[in-house]
Amino acid sequence: MDTETKVQLIKDFAEEIVTEEELRKIFETNDHPIAYDGFEPSGIAPVHFGLLRATNLRNMLKTGVKFKLYLADYFAFVNNKLGGSLDDIRTAGEYFVEIWKACGIDTNKIEIIWAKDLMDGIDYWDKTLRISREVSLERNLRATTIMGRKQGEKLSMGQLFYPMMQVTDIFQMNIDICQLGMDQRRANILAREIADKLRWKKPVAAHHHIIMGLQGIQKKATKEETLIASKMSKSDPKSAIYMHDSYEEIKTKISNAFCPAKVEDGNPLLEYSKYILFKELKTIKIERPANFGGSIEFENYEELRNEYLKGNLHPADLKVGIADAFEILIKPVREYFEKSNKAKGLYESVRKFKITR
Structure with a gap:
């Protein structure tokens, strides 16, 4: 498959690519770049989690990427999902895998990674600290909307770690293409900024559309808050x-x-x-x-x-x-x-x- 066909397959579902030129260069120089999407295991799967994720993943795999589905158990833990019970969160993660299988995702063709395994070692936390030294508290707070939280919402100290951990994930997994939703844009853009500062590999971001809930658009003060309030x-x-x-x-x-x-x-x-x-x-x-x-x-x-x-x-x-x-x-x-x-x-x-x- 030629480069332009690969790029078009991603453009067909991506609402935004940062940047298209960089994506093209990745495919020109790497037959099997690494892409990922991550999820907090936190409840019963809605249709966008099963059907939309499966559709987008099939398109990604056609391009030759190695795709990682990331089960962010410790992220759900610090974000107080399922009452902060790691046992329940991990059960929900196993359930997520069954949803993907039921939707036709061949789990032999992807890699499923748990946060508990990715974080198990000093190398991960060394990266986290190096990243945190490059980010102001104000910049970090602006990125906490990736958790589904409003700017200015009262947060725990654990939740303040969340953006730095998510950025660390990208570099720890050696990601070339961050293929997450538009609601995760702040983390991916922050990762690109960090890559420039630390001279690490700079990931491309291919953000898919966030599906709105049955109630339709819920207008809020900002575009980002409207996106979060309106999504399914x-x-x-x-x-x-x-x-x-x-x-x-x-x-x-x-x-x-x-x-x-x-x-x-x-x-x-x-x-x-x-x-x-x-x-x-x-x-x-x-x-x-x-x-x-x-x-x-x-x-x-x-x-x-x-x-x-x-x-x-x-x-x-x-x-x-x-x-x-x-x-x-x-x-x-x-x-x-x-x-x-x-x-x-x-x-x-x-x-x-x-x-x-």
Whole structure:
């Protein structure tokens, strides 16, 4: 595969690449660069965690990258997820692995790394201290939004370590491409600044879009706070469709979702079709009675979007089609967990955990 094709595969899902020229140079000089995404194990998986991550990962693997999925157990611990219980956090991490398998991720083609293993040695903490010497307290505080915290929110000392640890991860894993969400931008940009100061390898950042919750855009004082408040969250059942939801639950949640007629901006259902459903399905079919135009099938997002914005597709009909499309993708995941005793046991454990933030 030539360089331009590799770059385009990433551009197809990345909302931002810092920088595209550097990404191109990586592929020109390295057949198998190292990329990663990281996760706090902290609850039941929503659809973006399973479906969107699997789609983006498949595109990344086509480029020849060596991909690391990072289970950030100690990050969840300092961020008070699951009450700060490391046992529960690690059980949730094992459950995350089963979600990825259920979504078709071949775990033999990637590397799964735990923070507890990456941090086990003086070399990691030597890097952390070297990085911290280059970062002011004010700069560190600005980066704490990567934890899903607002600027100015009261934090523990442990949480103040979080940005420095995340930047350390990047260098400890020898990352070439940070392939995380837009909500992690501050950490990746900080890592690039640190690389310049310490003359370490400078990572490229390829940030994917953050999927909004069912409630739509939640306007806040800043763009970053709006992003955090609006995103689909594991800890907020009202905002999320989960990978275990039944067809009836999916239909109920979608029917109650924010979906303004003839409006694209801030419409979560159009967003799901663009970033998730059309990435996995060849078509989305909308079932309608004949007296309301009859059933209609869309082959791509632009077709669906245009009909919706013209008013030719009613929000109620769109909701039925989106629910049906999600059911096609989620049903195999439910079946995987029903058939696998290990996966089922992990899910049953995690669903009983008390979600904290």
